[in-house]
Amino acid sequence: MTGQTQRRRAPGEVPRPADPTAPPPFLDLDDLEERARGLLDPAVFDYYAGGAGTETSLAEAPVAWRTWRLRPRVLRGVTATTATTLLGTEVATPVGVAPWAYQSMAHPDGELATARGAxxxxxxxxxxxxATHTVEEVAAATGSPAWFQLYAQHSPAHTDDLARRAGDAGYRALVLTVDLPVLGRRHRDLRNDFALPAGLRMANHPAPDDRPPLAANESPGWVLADVGRFAEVSGLPVVVKGVLRGDDAVACVQAGASAVWVSAHGGRQVDLVVPSAHALPEVVDAVRGETAPDGSDVEVYADGGVRTGSDALVALALGARAVFLGRPTAWGLTCGGADGVAGVLTGLTGELAHTMTLCGVASPAEVTPDLVTRYGWTSR
Incomplete structure (x- = not known):
């Protein structure tokens, strides 16, 4: 160079792209969230991003995965692959898409684009x-295995009908979300007086004119007996989502669940709740030796604050069969539609494969508990 002095980069400094507005050349979920914030109505962004109460649980969820440390194996000569099975269904990655509502607020194609991205x-x-598209519409849009998540809502008859429709539409499992007997107090939504934007609909809910009177519209809370009953109604294996205790996990399995899903509902229900990263070992230990209705081992899944491939590998080492992403797929959908969702999933899966290779693990089946050790609270 003539007349100029080239600045030497500091050790570990990532070079800036020529276009500072361009996405980084790696999966940067913080950057993706900020780009999504700029594209969404503020109330919609708060709906997706916010949590319950003081949002302590929301903030702690990602940090909790960092309280574990990996213990790499060396001299294994492996290049990792991520293929696995979930309830017997083959998938390319143990990183899936968690259920999240009203996706057409993020992108006009909503759940249809998410299905294509997955x-x-x-x-x-x-x-x-x-969802803002019906059970059947989303099933027809995806070439990927799909599960349908069910709430207790409106009337028991309508909820049962949704379960039947999920079975008829080809979903592979029914996911009962059980941590929502009442809606969490989400202060951002209360402050914004959040409502579904005009022109969008809750496609799986009855039309307003078809809803029963208010007194008949109140569904009683589910009990353990409903687990087996929904398996019969839908003809599908049942996954119970929202489990944070070992004794609850065992009770769900004994009531007919094929799998349990460790989840704090994205920090949107109970504030100060134990993070999934800390609840997961207890749940895995509790169901060890239990069998699913088909005689197979009970599978355990987790969500909540998984943001890197290292987080996902920690979860697998703690006994999760798979991890599921909520907000990261919302930001991907907002910024890039189906391609944005695919980019988040393939990016984090690539990070997982890379970390597995560095840790001497060839496949998810080879991930064992001795790959992690408990560390301590961290600021990041």
Whole structure:
């Protein structure tokens, strides 16, 4: 160079792209969230991003995965692959899409785009009851295995009908979300007086004119007996989502669940709740030796604050069969539609494969508990 002095980069400094507005050349979920914030109505962003109460549980969820440390194996000569099975269904990755509501607020194609993105990544998709497209429409849009998530809502008859429709539409499992007997107090939504934007609909809910009178509209809370009953109604294996205790996990399995899903509902229900990263070992230990209705081992899944491939590998080492992403797929959908969702899933799966290779692990089946050790609270 002539007349100029080239600045030497500090050790570990990532070079800035020529275009500072361009996405980084790696999966940067913080950057993706900020880009999504700029594209969404502020009330919609708060609906997706916010949590219950003081949002302590929301903030702690990602940090909790960092309280574990990996113990790499060396001289294994492996290059990792991520293919696995979930309830017997083959998938390309143990990173799936968690159910989240009202996706057409993020992108005009909503759940249809998310379904296409999940299929492109070879990932399992879990579709929310509170979708803006019907059970059948989303099933027809995806070439990827899908599960349907069910809430107790409106009348028991309508909820049972949704379960039947999920079975008829080809979903592979029914996911009962059981941590929502009442809606969490989400201060951002209360402050914004949040409502579904005009022109969008809750496609799986009855039309207003078809809803029963208010007194008949109140569904009683589910009990353990409903687990087996919904398996019969839908003809599908049942996954119970929202489990944070070992004794609850065992009770769900003994009531007919094929799998349990460790989840704090994205920090949107109970504030100060134990993070999934800390609840997971107790749940895995409790169901060890229990059998699913088909005689197989009980599978355990987790969500809540998984943001990197290292987080996902920690979860697998703690006994999760798979992890599911909520907000990261919302930001991907907002910024890039189906391609954005696929980018998040393939990006995090790539990080997982890379970390597995560095840790001497060839496949998810080879991940064992001795790959992690408990560390301590961290500021990041």
């Amino acid at each position: 299929a492109a990544a070879g990932a399992l998709l879990c579709v929310s009851t509170s």
